[in-house]
Amino acid sequence: AQKVTQAQTEISVVEKEDVTLDCVYETRDTTYYLFWYKQPPSGELVFLIRRNSFDEQNEISGRYSWNFQKSTSSFNFTITASQVVDSAVYFCALSEAERNAGNMLTFGGGTRLMVKP
Amino acid sequence: DGGITQSPKYLFRKEGQNVTLSCEQNLNHDAMYWYRQDPGQGLRLIYYSQIVNDFQKGDIAEGYSVSREKKESFPLTVTSAQKNPTAFYLCASSSRLAGVYNEQFFGPGTRLTVL
Numbered sequence: 001a002q003k004v005t006q007a008q009t010e011i012s013v014v015e016k017e018d019v020t021l022d023c024v025y026e027t028r029d030t031t032y033y034l035f036w037y038k039q040p041p042s043g044e045l046v047f048l049i050r051r052n053s054f055d056e057q058n059e060i061s062g063r064y065s066w067n068f069q070k071s072t073s074s075f076n077f078t079i080t081a082s083q084v085v086d087s088a089v090y091f092c093a094l095s096e097a098e099r100n101a102g103n104m105l106t107f108g109g110g111t112r113l114m115v116k117p
Numbered sequence: 118d119g120g121i122t123q124s125p126k127y128l129f130r131k132e133g134q135n136v137t138l139s140c141e142q143n144l145n146h147d148a149m150y151w152y153r154q155d156p157g158q159g160l161r162l163i164y165y166s167q168i169v170n171d172f173q174k175g176d177i178a179e180g181y182s183v184s185r186e187k188k189e190s191f192p193l194t195v196t197s198a199q200k201n202p203t204a205f206y207l208c209a210s211s212s213r214l215a216g217v218y219n220e221q222f223f224g225p226g227t228r229l230t231v232l
Contacts, residue, residue, distance in 0.1 A: 009157075035220060043205060045160075045223040091159060095218070103148060103211055103218030104175065107159035 002027045004094050006108035013082050014116050021077045021111045023092030029053075031097040034068065034075045035105065039089040051075065082115045089113070119144045121224035123208050128229045130195070130202070138193045138227045140208035148218060149191035150209040153177060154226075160207060166191055167213075195229065203231045 003026040013019045025034065036048040049059065051068055059066045063080045079086055089112045093105040121142045130136045142149065148167050152160040162175030166185040180199025185191055191210075195202045205228050209221040 004159075037223075043207075043226045043228075045207065045209075047220050047222060050220045097217070103213075103221070104150075104162055104165060105160075105221060107161075109159045110157075 002029075002032075002094055002096050002106045004092050004106055004108035006090075006092055006111050008111045009109065010112045010114070012114045012116065015084060016081050018078060018080050019082050019113065019115075021079075021090050021092075021113065023075045023077065023108060025073050025075065025092070025094045027073075027094060027096055029096040033095045033097065035093040035095070036066065036075075036077050037091045037093065039091065039110070041088070045091070048077075079113075082113075084115050084117055087113060087115045121208060121210055121222060123206075123224040123227050125227060126225065128227055130229065130231050132231055133197045135194055135196050136229065138195065138206055138208075138229070140191045140193065140224060142189055142191075142208075142210045142224075144210055144212070144222065145188070146210035146222075147188070147213045148211045148221075149185065150211075150221060151175075151181070151183065151191070151193045152207045152209065154205040154207060163193065163206075202229055204229060 005024045032053045034051045037045040039045050056068050065078045067076045089110045091110045092108045095105050124139045150165040151163040154160050161177050163181050164183045166172035172183050182194045207226045208224040211221040212219050
C-alpha cells in the first residue's frame, strides 16, 4: 500500500538559515508522482512541485530545491536562506499512476515550519 | 481569474443536521476531489469524481455524499451519520492530458464546526 512519511512534525529556524524537510514514501508502482504543497495559515494548499518517478534530476526554483532519490525512496525539500513568509505547514504527497486511475493523492502528516525573525 | 471557490468559509451546524459544502471551479478541469483535514494532520480523501455524473468513494466516505451534475460543481453533503464532522474541508481539481492527470489545485477550504 502507498504511504508517505514526514517524520519532522515541527521545525523552527531563524531567518536566513537553510532548512530541509524530509519525505519518505512507499509504493509498489514503478510509475508514480510526488508532490510538495505549502499550507500557509490561511489554509489553502499551494502547489509547489510535481515530480514523476522517471525523472531523478534535482530541481531548483529560486530559494527552493528538491532532492529526489529513488534508492532511498525520498523526496526532500530544502529552503535556502529561509524567510518569515516561509512559515507554513508543508505536505509531501504521492500519486500512484498504475493503480490509481483517479489521481488520488496520499498525503504525509505535514511538517510545520516556523521561521523566526 | 480562474480558480476554485468554496463556500461558506465557516459553517456551524447543530448535531443531527445535514449540511452541504459548495465547491465550484472555472478551470475546466475534469476531476474534482474532496479532502478532510483534522488539526495537526494530513489530508484524507473523502470522494472524487473523474467525469460528470460519476464519482468514487475515497478512504473516509462514510457519512458523506456528493453529486457531480455539472463539470464545474462538486458539492459535498455532510450527513448526520458522520460521527465527528468538525474539520477543515478542502476541495481540489485537476486536469487530464493524454490520460495523465496533472497536479491538483485546491480551494480555500470550509471550516465546519458542529455545536
